[in-house]
Amino acid sequence: MTNDRGKLLKYGQAVEYLPPRLRSEAMKISEDEKVLVEEFRLRGGQGFSVTIGGRERQLNIGSSVRHEELQTVLELATRSSVHAAQSSICEGFVTVVGGHRIGLCGTAIRNGGIINGVKELSSVSIRIAKDIRCADDEIMSAIVRKGRFINTLILSPPGFGKTTMLRDIIRRLSDSGIRISLVDERKEVAAKSKGIPQFDIGKHTDVLDGISKADGAMFMLRAMNPEIIAVDEITREEDVAAVFGISNCGVGILATAHGEGPESIFARPLYRKLYDLKIFKKAITLLKNEDVFSYKITEL
């Protein structure tokens, strides 16, 4: 019940970023459905839909979504300061109060091969943030032994909830008194807005975002004296190098990576070295079977 109330609250927050005409339509759907809505999707010249269980459902708004309405979403998301959110827009999304994520699609403005912005918006998605508590006692007792954190890698294919699991483990570790530095390169884990994390990431977590994992990890080591450094999605050579850098400094590492399990991920050359040097001692693999989520903890 409390969880539903939380979801309804989040829904209400996300609706506020819709243009008035669509806002009233989004408020008309039943409460049972509201708690299930994952995102709103607006396409210029097309319809307005909500995504439930990964599937889009059109809402009846009478006519198609106008270009000005897409621009209004961006305006509301940036609190009438599109110019001040340019760096975020270049990354394709804006994180707003409540941790909701406004994804943008249109014509990319390029300058010397670098995306400088997005103009003439054609689609906008509003992904509703969900504060999910998934790090249970079994997970926590597996990754913390005698008060010491064991380097852990969270694995799963996209959409299985790696970031959510990472966030919740950070929260629990942090609330137990461990000092954590989170390098939130894509601003997805803490989803800071005006310096305030929009998700509960614990009382002893410091967040640095908008910086590469390698640079961010070194920065945090110098600046914040962490006991654990947490990073989301190790996908590139330099991310793996950052993990080596952290492990050489005697600081714990909590990270996520795309993969179906330890066997498949460590078979790839990029991650092989991580296995050979035994940097991670535990792997938490997230599983999904007919929309039912579970996990498996493996000793590496």
Place this chain on the structure above:
Amino acid sequence: MVKILGSLLLVGATTAIGVSVSSVLSSRVKILNSIKEWLLFIHSEIGENLTPLDEVTEKSIDAVSGAFGSFLKECFDGMRKNPHIPFGIIWTKNITHAEYLQLRPQEKNTLITLGNILGRYGAEEQKKAISHTMRSVEAFVETAEMDYKRLGKLYTKLGVICGISLVIVFI
């Protein structure tokens, strides 16, 4: 004695009316000049410093004096109270109802057009719109100054003359 006092009062009253009409013209010049000042300010804040619009508006309240400063304060309060209403709507509503700014319809329309661009598009587009508005406002200031020079003294004198004429008629 009563006649002298009455005459003085009558002349004083009509002169005061003439002076107040003339001061409307002079305050229009002041207001339009403060709008010009504000445009310069936001051009650099938005165009160069990429300052968020609510911050720009808050800073403007201190930077711009007089009636337009009060108007900006109203807009800022509106933004604070209604974070989920686009700035353009708050701005348009306030401009439409701010009779104390003594703006003419064309001047209001120019500012409303600008308000619907501020904060809604990228810095470059906003800079262009501000510059365009600046040119229009400069023209408005010129006209207002000419009006004041041409009509300001005339209204004061008319007030005095009307008073004297009424005194003569009544006597």
